[in-house]
Amino acid sequence: MTAVTDHDHHDPTEHADDHDSHDAENAPPLEGLSDSEEAEEKQKVKEDNEKGREEESENRSKKGSEKEKADGSGPPANDASAETPSANGDARARVPSDSGSGAPGGSRTEPEASGVWDDGLIARRVSETDPPTRETVVETRVSSSVSQPVMPLAYDGPLRSRLDALRELVGLSRTRLDSRSLSEAGRVLDEAAARRRLSGQHTVVAIAGATGSGKSQLFNALAGVAISETGVRRPTTAAPIACSWSDGAATLIDRLGIPGRLRRRPLQSAEAEAQLRGLVLIDLPDHDSAAVQHREQVDRVLALVDAVIWVVDPEKYADAVLHERYLRPMAGHAEVMFVVLNQVDRLPGEAADQVLDDLRRLLDEDGIALGEYGEPGATVLALSALTGNGIGELREALGQFVGERGAAVRRISADLDAAAWQLRPVYATGRRTGLSEQARDEFADRLADAVGATAAGQAAERAWLRNANRACGTPWLRLWRWYQDRREPSTGRFAVRAQPDEEATARQRVEQAVRTVAERASAGLPAPWALAVREAAVRGAQGLPEALDELATRAGAPPGRPPRPGWWPVAVLAQASMTVLQILGGLWLVAQIVGAMAPNLGVPVLLMSVGIVGGPGVEWSCRLAARGPARRYGLEAERRLREASAGCGRARVLDPVAAELLRYREVREQFVRVTGARAVVG
Numbered sequence: 001m002t003a004v005t006d007h008d009h010h011d012p013t014e015h016a017d018d019h020d021s022h023d024a025e026n027a028p029p030l031e032g033l034s035d036s037e038e039a040e041e042k043q044k045v046k047e048d049n050e051k052g053r054e055e056e057s058e059n060r061s062k063k064g065s066e067k068e069k070a071d072g073s074g075p076p077a078n079d080a081s082a083e084t085p086s087a088n089g090d091a092r093a094r095v096p097s098d099s100g101s102g103a104p105g106g107s108r109t110e111p112e113a114s115g116v117w118d119d120g121l122i123a124r125r126v127s128e129t130d131p132p133t134r135e136t137v138v139e140t141r142v143s144s145s146v147s148q149p150v151m152p153l154a155y156d157g158p159l160r161s162r163l164d165a166l167r168e169l170v171g172l173s174r175t176r177l178d179s180r181s182l183s184e185a186g187r188v189l190d191e192a193a194a195r196r197r198l199s200g201q202h203t204v205v206a207i208a209g210a211t212g213s214g215k216s217q218l219f220n221a222l223a224g225v226a227i228s229e230t231g232v233r234r235p236t237t238a239a240p241i242a243c244s245w246s247d248g249a250a251t252l253i254d255r256l257g258i259p260g261r262l263r264r265r266p267l268q269s270a271e272a273e274a275q276l277r278g279l280v281l282i283d284l285p286d287h288d289s290a291a292v293q294h295r296e297q298v299d300r301v302l303a304l305v306d307a308v309i310w311v312v313d314p315e316k317y318a319d320a321v322l323h324e325r326y327l328r329p330m331a332g333h334a335e336v337m338f339v340v341l342n343q344v345d346r347l348p349g350e351a352a353d354q355v356l357d358d359l360r361r362l363l364d365e366d367g368i369a370l371g372e373y374g375e376p377g378a379t380v381l382a383l384s385a386l387t388g389n390g391i392g393e394l395r396e397a398l399g400q401f402v403g404e405r406g407a408a409v410r411r412i413s414a415d416l417d418a419a420a421w422q423l424r425p426v427y428a429t430g431r432r433t434g435l436s437e438q439a440r441d442e443f444a445d446r447l448a449d450a451v452g453a454t455a456a457g458q459a460a461e462r463a464w465l466r467n468a469n470r471a472c473g474t475p476w477l478r479l480w481r482w483y484q485d486r487r488e489p490s491t492g493r494f495a496v497r498a499q500p501d502e503e504a505t506a507r508q509r510v511e512q513a514v515r516t517v518a519e520r521a522s523a524g525l526p527a528p529w530a531l532a533v534r535e536a537a538v539r540g541a542q543g544l545p546e547a548l549d550e551l552a553t554r555a556g557a558p559p560g561r562p563p564r565p566g567w568w569p570v571a572v573l574a575q576a577s578m579t580v581l582q583i584l585g586g587l588w589l590v591a592q593i594v595g596a597m598a599p600n601l602g603v604p605v606l607l608m609s610v611g612i613v614g615g616p617g618v619e620w621s622c623r624l625a626a627r628g629p630a631r632r633y634g635l636e637a638e639r640r641l642r643e644a645s646a647g648c649g650r651a652r653v654l655d656p657v658a659a660e661l662l663r664y665r666e667v668r669e670q671f672v673r674v675t676g677a678r679a680v681v682g
Contacts, residue, residue: 150248153200153408155192158676162416163192165673169423172667176532177426184422188415191304194255195408202249203402204256205338206240206282206301208326209311210319211289214342218311218385219243219283222276222395224267228283238294240301241283245276252280256301275399288321302326306407307336313343314351317359323366331367332421333414336407337378339363340394345384356382420675427671431524434661439520440654444646446513448638450506451548451645457638464630465623472571472622474615475579507545514541514653521657529664536656544652551644571622578618582611 155163170185209215216228216237223243242253242263253263266272284301285294302308308330312322330337341359344352360370360380369377379397383390401407448454518537522530585608591597592604 150199150251151201153196153198155196155409155412159409159413159416162413162674162676163189165670166416166419169427169667169670169674172663172670173426176663177528181423181426181528185419187303188412188419191415192412195412198251198255199248200405200408202244202246202252202278202280203307203405203407204249204252204280204282204305205307205309205398205402205407206284206305207309207311208284208287208298208302209342210313210316210322211286213311213313213316214385215309215311216283218309218340218342218383218391219281221385221388221391222266222281222398223264224269224272227264227266237283237285238291239285240297243281243283245273245279245281249280256282256304258282272395275395276402278405279398279402287326288319306411307338307401308333309338309340311340311342312359314341314347314355317341317355318362323362327363327368328366329418331369332417333411334369334371334378335376336411336414337368338394338397339368339378339380341380341382342385344382345387345389352382356380416674420671423671423674426526426528427668429524429526433524433664435517435521435654435658439517443513443517443649443654444642446509446516447548447645447649448642450509450513450545451552451641452506453638453641453645456552456641457634457636459634460637461630461634464633465626468568468622468626468630469619472568472575472619472626474575474619506548510545510548511541513649514538514544517653518657521661525664529660533657533660536660537653540653540656544648547648547652548645551648552641554644567625568622571618571625575615575618575622578611578614580611581607582615585609585611 166185167189170182170189173182207215207219219228219241220226227243228237228241239262240256240258242256242258243266244253244263245266266276282301282305284298285291287295287298289295289298310322310327312319316322339359341352341356344355347355363370363378363380369375371377371379379401381390381394381397383394385391514537518534521537522533525533585604585606588597588604588607589601592599592601
């Protein structure tokens with residue numbers, strides 16, 4: 001890490017002997033030399049170091065002469081700055097010595113940090129209108145191999161529940177939604193998991209703004225030292241620069257992809273470190289930069305930081321690019337957002353208040369809640385990074401914001417809200433969805449009509465009646481019917497021609513039934529789930545007509561004659577008795593005619609009359625008695641066929657459709673959990 005301190009001027013020759021002896025002792029060992037040669041080499045190193053310190057002292061004395069005259073301070077007696085060669089021959093960073101330590105000439109390093117920080121000065125450009133500032137140097141801190149213990153970020157119960165629900169939601173939806181619809185939800189889950197593993201004691205805040213808004217100047221003002229380059233050349237900031245107020249933030253900055261040479265530490269101040277401890281400030285390139293890679297870096301880092309400070313100026317605070325591309329889409333992140341109106345020193349009189357009010361109006365139109373009167377929302381401030389007016393108020397607001405240690409959780413929660421809002425069209429619906437009992441019954445009725453359940457029942461009823469007539473009818477009538485059946489052909493042209501027509505009509509009825517039930521089941525569903533329901537119905541309808549035909553053959557009337565009721569033997573015996581009477585009466589009359597018996601017409605005629613009248617009477621009585629059983633027999637055959645067709649349709653169409661609807665209910669419940677709402681799933 002790097003530390004920043006005032007460029008004090010010291011006497012380069014003071015305590016030179018101490019430094020020389022220190023350099024000589026720390027010089028790298030020289031192998032293969034005798035004692036005298038080794039002493040000569042050490043003396044050369046000592047002379048070279050002394051010469052370099054004299055040249056450096058002359059350069060620094062020239063640069064700091066004006067400051068010494070203005071401050072009236074001379075070179076401290078016990079403060080020296082020196083460069084000593086390290087074991088690998090590289091020059092170490094310059095570090096200030098402790099004037100009050102009582103160890104003259106002894107150099108002191110800053111506390112070691114966990115991250116690796118680059119050394120060297122960052123040039124800054126000061127415009128002609130800038131006031132004279134204290135000249136500073138950015139010092140390199142010696143990296144430490146022992147990292148500080150970092151407490152990971154902890155999510156509360158509601159946030160963990162929402163993240164788990166979103167993870168379950170994505171898992172249930174992968175086969176129903178395209179990857180583009182779930183990309184933002186997946187990104188939120190990945191970033192939430194990555195952020196949770198990192199430090200919970202640090203808050204990463206990015207400073208973003210347009211070209212010339214003064215964000216780098218504000219960055220330097222908060223750091224107390226010129227770290228980020230400022231000037232009239234555009235774009236000035238070409239890459240994100242990080243500044244951390246405490247150790248342990250190296251992994252957070254690594255996540256942002258900021259290299260070690262662009263990591264700095266602010267001006268060492270006990271008050272500033274206590275107020276902003278845990279803050280990691282990022283200076284971003286211009287979001288409206290002409291360089292595409294700069295805008296890409298801004299978008300990438302903004303998706304990873306915990307909070308953002310939007311810096312606007314009186315000229316571009318209403319810029320459409322800022323509001324339409326950033327502020328409006330990030331309206332849900334108002335609680336982790338600062339909007340700073342910079343350069344108010346350029347506005348005369350009450351113009352600053354008028355511009356600030358207009359900025360508040362634009363933010364309200366963007367849907368950004370303003371944190372006023374104790375309500376959660378964005379913090380809106382007016383300041384001047386050039387004059388320092390308002391910097392203290394912003395620093396105080398940042399200190400309170402960072403001290404709460406809740407920015408990361410609020411950012412993840414806002415990302416969840418944004419992802420849920422994007423997923424709302426594919427999960428939310430204002431109608432009650434599903435298949436009603438009426439729709440199921442109508443589908444079963446359509447399949448029963450297609451398979452001919454009613455006709456099959458009527459045919460079974462006629463068969464039962466026909467069997468009853470044959471069993472209970474007169475022998476003469478049954479003989480006549482047998483003769484008619486023998487004369488009529490078994491098949492005809494009408495029956496042969498009607499068979500394909502009936503099959504085509506049945507198939508059309510099945511397809512129409514499937515389309516109807518699919519439309520009713522998908523009514524009110526979001527487009528992806530409605531499509532999934534219709535596809536499930538279409539897949540199930542494949543082969544359904546053939547399966548129904550097979551069921552009609554198996555589940556129709558049983559082969560052979562219908563079963564007979566218990567009274568059929570009595571009816572058959574009665575019909576046989578009537579026939580016997582007819583035959584007996586007829587034979588009696590014939591015997592009387594031929595003279596075999598005495599003439600007596602009364603008894604044979606009576607017997608024949610009883611038989612002739614009783615036979616049809618018995619047949620008519622049996623027909624009346626057979627209507628009830630025949631009707632029940634036909635209804636039973638129709639019921640069996642209806643149940644068989646309904647079962648086939650349920651297994652092939654309704655169950656897959658119901659499975660899709662159940663999956664939608666599950667993802668709908670998870671979506672409600674993601675939104676954090678307690679709603680009844682329709």
